[in-house]
Amino acid sequence: MGSGGYKWTYRAPRWIPAFVAEHDLGPFPAMTERLREVVDRGGFGYHTTVDHMIEAFCAWSARRHDWEPDPGLVVANASVLQGVWSCVEAFTEPTGAVVLTPPIYFPFNDIGPTTGRRTVDWPLVRNEDGWHYDLDHLAHLLAHDPGIQLLLLCHPHNPTGRTLAFDQLAQIVDLATRYDVVIVSDEIHADFTFPGSTHVPMAIVPGAASRTVTVTSGIKTFAIGGLRVSVTAFADEGLFTRYRRIPEHLLGSPNRMGSEAAATGWELGDEWVDQLVSLFDRHRHHLVERLAEEAPEVRVHLPQATFLAWLDVSAYAPGDRPGRWLRDQTGVDCKDGPLFGQGGEGHARMTFGTSTALLDEMIDRIVDGLPRPQVR
């Protein structure tokens, strides 16, 4: 925590940082050991460890998610967002449109302003059980907007923690095929999918391979965002060849440390990650149960995946900065929901990827700090 990272130096300790999608349980010890070896040997020159990292990713994906990508169809980038932006460049025309699923991981909302592409919202809808995808709405959007060329999924979904089941993915593939749309599936949160749900990689759904790009990384799983490493994986030569038309030097590449760290995590991290998944599974239940019991005006649905909780504080009329409002009331520093676009009003995103003691302190502060209920 005292390591100089963004989470713990930005506004902590005045407020408890729960705003960034990074967990506090790292680093994975074998990773630290490996990086120490690299440091001890002064291994800072140009390196050849990326291929090894890609192989480790493919084996991890096969073991953990039943999808074994072909290492020859995987490109390493410096960040998942670089993977996303390069797909927008490769698979859409300047006049084309990209579908987003708000409320959505807020940097995706920069795609329109920074690339000139039109963005089309396919919003998740909420009912009593939580946030859901409305497949009929997607069908309607695609049928009426021939400019749509790319569907950007966040699978599992940040911030709602919603997963997509096999039959939903199959319907998306059918639609994408009918309207000739490329699917970019950001699966960075896949490793934290909890009992009761399964992460189904989009690429294994029948018919998906020829039109799907998977962008992912070990940075969420192993809390190594500062090391800048990600992969963009194809399941088909055709799409891969189109992607490779982007000059290689615009695609970035991981540095030695990122590459070594990711490879170590993917090779040796199974047991460590299993324990984290169990811990965060307990945390999601604990958070939802305590809030339901002690602060029922804060509405939250049990996330199926991710270590993120999407808190609805609209009962308090928190204004247009609900995260800041919550922070000022409670000292728990959450991300403002409106940044996530449609569906973000009245919400704040809170990270529960921390120790149980700190999670309890955050919940205590929320319970103690919020105004007395306005309506019971």
Ligand SMILES: Cc1ncc(COP(=O)(O)O)c(C=O)c1O
């Ligand atoms: C869905 C999603 N995609 C991408 C990223 C960022 O990945 P990177 O730092 O590799 O661009 C995050 C980080 O929070 C995320 O939640």
